[in-house]
Structure formats: C-alpha cells, structure tokens
Amino acid sequence: MSDISELERRITAALDRASQALERLSAATADTGDIEAMKAELDAERVANAQLEERVRAIKEKQETMVAGLEAEVLRLKEAVRARDGELRRMRSVNEELRGSNAKLREANAQGLADADLVNGAMVSELEELRAQRAAERAEIDEVLATLEPLLKEA
Numbered sequence: 001m002s003d004i005s006e007l008e009r010r011i012t013a014a015l016d017r018a019s020q021a022l023e024r025l026s027a028a029t030a031d032t033g034d035i036e037a038m039k040a041e042l043d044a045e046r047v048a049n050a051q052l053e054e055r056v057r058a059i060k061e062k063q064e065t066m067v068a069g070l071e072a073e074v075l076r077l078k079e080a081v082r083a084r085d086g087e088l089r090r091m092r093s094v095n096e097e098l099r100g101s102n103a104k105l106r107e108a109n110a111q112g113l114a115d116a117d118l119v120n121g122a123m124v125s126e127l128e129e130l131r132a133q134r135a136a137e138r139a140e141i142d143e144v145l146a147t148l149e150p151l152l153k154e155a
Contacts, residue, residue, distance in 0.1 A: 080143040084136065084140065089131065090131070090135070091133060091135075091136055094128045094129040094131075100120070101124075
C-alpha cells in the first residue's frame with residue numbers, strides 16, 4: 001500500500017507540475033498576444049513619428065525659404081532707404097542753396113538793384129531743386145514698383 005500511496009503522491013505532484021506548466025504556457029500565450037499588440041502599437045507609433053518628422057522637415061524648409069525671402073526683402077528695402085536718403089540729402093542741400101539765392105535776390109530787389117547773376121543763380125538753384133524733387137519721386141516710384149513686381153508675378 002505504501003507503493004500505491006507513493007505512486008499517488010507522485011501522480012499528484014506530476015499533475016500539479018503539469019497544471020503549473022499549463023498556467024505558465026497560457027500566460028506565455030497571453031503575453032505573446034500582448035507582445036503582438038505591443039508590436040502593432042510600436043509600428044503605428046513609428047509611422048506616426050515618421051509622419052511628424054516629415055511635417056517638421058517640411059515646416060523647417062518652408063521657414064528657411066521664408067526667412068531667405070525676408071532677408072532678401074530687408075536688403076532690398078535697405079538699398080531703397082539708402083537711395084531715398086541720398087536723394088533727400090541732395091534735395092535738402094539744393095533747397096538750402098535756393099533759399100540763399102532767394103534771400104540774396106530779395107535783398108537786391110529791396111535795394112533796387114536788379115542783378116542778372118543773382119536772378120540766373122536763383123533760376124539754376126530752382127531748376128536743381130526741381131531735378132532733386134524729380135529724382136526723389138523717381139526713387140519712390142521705383143520702390144513702389146519693386147514692391148508690386150513680386151506680387152504681380154504671383155498673380
């Protein structure tokens with residue numbers, strides 16, 4: 001009988017081990033399902049990450065293009081300001097000469113002295129002032145045209 005008890009004990013132990021192995025196997029199978037689900041999620045995240053990286057690259061390229069365009073626009077505007085500043089200085093200088101010539105002409109007229117050289121000088125100063133105004137207006141027109149030209153090309 002002790003042999004039967006011993007066999008019974010061994011069979012029970014074997015069944016317990018088999019039951020535990022079965023539990024581990026079903027847990028492993030469940031883990032395998034979880035692993036597959038995790039792999040699918042990981043693949044989805046990789047795709048999403050790749051899409052985000054592509055969007056970031058596109059945005060960066062667009063930004064770099066925009067920055068380059070803005071830098072070019074700033075340079076163009078700086079040149080326009082320099083040109084306009086030069087014309088403005090020239091116009092101020094000519095206006096100062098015109099004021100001086102007119103003041104001398106008024107003095108001569110007040111004294112009753114008509115001086116042909118003073119009249120001629122005043123006329124030359126006035127003509128120079130008109131040329132300076134025209135150049136300043138031309139610089140302004142060129143600036144407007146330079147601003148409109150890219151917009152017209154886009155349209």
